[in-house]
Amino acid sequence: MTQIKPGSKIGILGGGQLGRMLAMAASRLGYRCHIFCPDVRSPAFQVASDFTIAEYENEDALLEFASSVDVATYEFENVPARTAEIVSRETLLRPGARALEVSQDRLTEKDFLNDCGVKTAPYMAFQTEEELDAAFKEIGRPSVAKTRRFGYDGKGQLMIKARKDIEGVMGMTSGVPAILEGFVAFDREISVVVARSASGDVAAFPVAENVHTNHILDTSTVPAQISEVVEAKAKVMATRIANALEYVGVMAVEMFVTDSTGEIVVNEIAPRVHNSGHWTIEGAETSQFEQHIRAICDLPLGPTDARGNVVMKNLLGEDILDFEKYLADPKAHYHHYGKQEPREGRKMGHVTWVNAEE
Amino acid sequence: MTQIKPGSKIGILGGGQLGRMLAMAASRLGYRCHIFCPDVRSPAFQVASDFTIAEYENEDALLEFASSVDVATYEFENVPARTAEIVSRETLLRPGARALEVSQDRLTEKDFLNDCGVKTAPYMAFQTEEELDAAFKEIGRPSVAKTRRFGYDGKGQLMIKARKDIEGVMGMTSGVPAILEGFVAFDREISVVVARSASGDVAAFPVAENVHTNHILDTSTVPAQISEVVEAKAKVMATRIANALEYVGVMAVEMFVTDSTGEIVVNEIAPRVHNSGHWTIEGAETSQFEQHIRAICDLPLGPTDARGNVVMKNLLGEDILDFEKYLADPKAHYHHYGKQEPREGRKMGHVTWVNAEE
Numbered sequence: 001m002t003q004i005k006p007g008s009k010i011g012i013l014g015g016g017q018l019g020r021m022l023a024m025a026a027s028r029l030g031y032r033c034h035i036f037c038p039d040v041r042s043p044a045f046q047v048a049s050d051f052t053i054a055e056y057e058n059e060d061a062l063l064e065f066a067s068s069v070d071v072a073t074y075e076f077e078n079v080p081a082r083t084a085e086i087v088s089r090e091t092l093l094r095p096g097a098r099a100l101e102v103s104q105d106r107l108t109e110k111d112f113l114n115d116c117g118v119k120t121a122p123y124m125a126f127q128t129e130e131e132l133d134a135a136f137k138e139i140g141r142p143s144v145a146k147t148r149r150f151g152y153d154g155k156g157q158l159m160i161k162a163r164k165d166i167e168g169v170m171g172m173t174s175g176v177p178a179i180l181e182g183f184v185a186f187d188r189e190i191s192v193v194v195a196r197s198a199s200g201d202v203a204a205f206p207v208a209e210n211v212h213t214n215h216i217l218d219t220s221t222v223p224a225q226i227s228e229v230v231e232a233k234a235k236v237m238a239t240r241i242a243n244a245l246e247y248v249g250v251m252a253v254e255m256f257v258t259d260s261t262g263e264i265v266v267n268e269i270a271p272r273v274h275n276s277g278h279w280t281i282e283g284a285e286t287s288q289f290e291q292h293i294r295a296i297c298d299l300p301l302g303p304t305d306a307r308g309n310v311v312m313k314n315l316l317g318e319d320i321l322d323f324e325k326y327l328a329d330p331k332a333h334y335h336h337y338g339k340q341e342p343r344e345g346r347k348m349g350h351v352t353w354v355n356a357e358e
Numbered sequence: 359m360t361q362i363k364p365g366s367k368i369g370i371l372g373g374g375q376l377g378r379m380l381a382m383a384a385s386r387l388g389y390r391c392h393i394f395c396p397d398v399r400s401p402a403f404q405v406a407s408d409f410t411i412a413e414y415e416n417e418d419a420l421l422e423f424a425s426s427v428d429v430a431t432y433e434f435e436n437v438p439a440r441t442a443e444i445v446s447r448e449t450l451l452r453p454g455a456r457a458l459e460v461s462q463d464r465l466t467e468k469d470f471l472n473d474c475g476v477k478t479a480p481y482m483a484f485q486t487e488e489e490l491d492a493a494f495k496e497i498g499r500p501s502v503a504k505t506r507r508f509g510y511d512g513k514g515q516l517m518i519k520a521r522k523d524i525e526g527v528m529g530m531t532s533g534v535p536a537i538l539e540g541f542v543a544f545d546r547e548i549s550v551v552v553a554r555s556a557s558g559d560v561a562a563f564p565v566a567e568n569v570h571t572n573h574i575l576d577t578s579t580v581p582a583q584i585s586e587v588v589e590a591k592a593k594v595m596a597t598r599i600a601n602a603l604e605y606v607g608v609m610a611v612e613m614f615v616t617d618s619t620g621e622i623v624v625n626e627i628a629p630r631v632h633n634s635g636h637w638t639i640e641g642a643e644t645s646q647f648e649q650h651i652r653a654i655c656d657l658p659l660g661p662t663d664a665r666g667n668v669v670m671k672n673l674l675g676e677d678i679l680d681f682e683k684y685l686a687d688p689k690a691h692y693h694h695y696g697k698q699e700p701r702e703g704r705k706m707g708h709v710t711w712v713n714a715e716e
Binding site (some may be wrong): 005006007020023024027028029030031032033045046047048049285294299300302303320323324327328330334335336337338340349 | 363364365378381382385386387388389390391403404405406407643652657658660661678681682685686688692693694695696698707
């Protein structure tokens with residue numbers, strides 16, 4: 001496998017906070033970063049040596065970007081397949097196209113996960129109202145209708161509690177390919193952030209327990225309140241998924257757990273560094289961002305141990321203005337993503353507490 | 359005092375590794391950084407949102423730089439007085455001109471330290487050969503001749519062991535103002551990195567014990583092998599110096615210690631983040647770089663506790679190429695400054711081990 005040595009240049013598709021934190025981690029190891037993003041105000045531009053402002057469909061810009069770097073990666077799973085293909089012509093793309101293909105389509109993703117021997121919610125594809133009707137009969141209620149592509153933070157999702165909700169669903173999907181998933185009655189949401197290096201080494205971080213509010217991650221806590229057996233099972237599942245994809249980089253696997261049975265259902269995978277892994281920056285021996293850089297550059301993976309009890313909380317909108325409170329707290333680590341407008345619900349930063357209740 | 363809120367812009371004079379690590383720490387808190395440096399290949403440019411390539415004497419460039427930022431700081435003590443004056447016309451300069459004035463001239467520095475009630479080596483100024491002769495009679499041997507200005511890493515210094523060495527000294531100083539210092543027979547070199555915020559809060563990091571090789575820092579180790587009394591005395595001295603200067607930011611005070619008596623002699627002060635404080639990045643609860651940003655922005659200072667036993671080692675020249683070894687070591691944190699040419703003796707990066715012998 002090709003090793004990308006410190007001092008080389010890394011290309012990152014996407015200029016949000018994930019790209020920003022990747023670039024910061026890469027810098028410590030001496031890599032220069034080139035960010036590609038259509039948004040003029042991308043937070044990652046502020047911390048990178050080079051940037052390109054262009055659309056993901058701009059072939060010339062993509063080729064120039066790709067030929068200027070030694071390896072390319074991305075911070076979001078909705079990178080168009082054609083974008084990935086263009087970049088791959090000129091440089092290594094890690095993770096590769098397969099990870100994008102699987103994670104961009106909920107049906108492909110669910111099929112892939114079941115092929116891996118990992119349990120998911122029951123699901124059925126639909127496009128027309130007749131197909132939805134048939135799926136609703138099969139899956140039962142409550143169930144959740146989701147567009148197959150481009151959903152995030154609860155967008156493109158609708159709960160079906162009764163037959164009459166079907167009309168609203170067709171209004172949302174407007175006839176685009178979708179799936180109906182059985183609703184999983186779970187006790188906890190957890191996630192495993194796992195890294196697989198270009199050489200095939202795999203290392204999973206401790207499992208995080210996540211709380212979402214309005215479909216947006218609110219807190220991640222480590223260790224998760226699950227048994228050792230469930231913790232081990234979750235890591236094995238994530239490792240199996242990473243290996244099956246011949247994945248290179250850091251990925252996150254979101255799961256539901258039922259306490260009484262210890263059953264784990266995989267919800268979705270994200271082929272990138274993940275919000276539920278931000279706790280690792282101060283809370284683990286290696287951060288998920290550095291680990292991603294190590295993995296795609298084929299360097300040895302770093303140790304993943306937690307440094308104690310860790311809580312990460314997202315700062316949305318004007319939460320970011322409470323910096324004085326967090327900076328005065330000796331156990332808190334305040335992160336501000338450099339975004340100028342604190343719009344409601346926008347991820348502006350996060351705080352991580354390490355061993356705050358010692 | 360004026361608080362500079364996260365999201366604001368910080369100007370940094372100097373684009374070396376110190377400016378680079380300052381910019382990286384500032385980014386985590388949401389600040390954008392503007393680096394001013396004459397060197398096109400400045401490592402700090404790679405991680406900053408803005409940069410200006412111009413000489414420190416370029417008034418127009420300095421004024422434009424200063425008017426683009428909310429506060430300015432510097433990474434090296436040899437910032438010309440006129441440069442500081444120009445920048446101060448348009449923005450806050452922290453630390454201020456007084457710190458530069460004192461630390462740029464060994465005679466002013468020694469006088470200032472003695473006025474603070476801090477002990478230094480005996481010293482006497484000279485310029486001509488007759489004055490050196492007189493100083494040599496007064497200070498005795500061995501003694502060290504140093505130019506008053508612009509010395510670093512042992513440059514501009516010569517040891518005098520016998521009268522015959524005086525000729526060589528005059529060759530080095532060429533008649534520029536210099537001082538002759540009595541040689542201090544010490545057991546250890548230590549340093550205190552101390553922060554003083556714009557509001558006057560002061561926090562010192564644990565004392566580091568330093569080993570120099572060929573006048574360049576090789577390792578810093580925390581805790582230093584000194585008694586609690588000496589540790590406390592060293593911190594008090596550094597605090598007294600910071601207060602006497604009404605200093606704002608992080609500064610380092612280098613000291614010599616005699617084990618048998620516990621006597622401390624202050625060698626010199628550096629009005630900036632310091633190589634002997636690099637261990638704080640992973641080894642302390644707050645890094646010296648973040649602490650400097652907090653201090654100059656008038657944010658609460660962070661906790662300075664060490665996270666255990668810490669050793670920092672500089673990587674000079676081709677040492678930087680041993681990345682594989684350091685990245686495979688679970689206790690090591692490898693830093694690469696993004697410099698392209700590993701010239702002999704050049705500071706290319708460093709490694710920090712935290713609790714490596716647990």
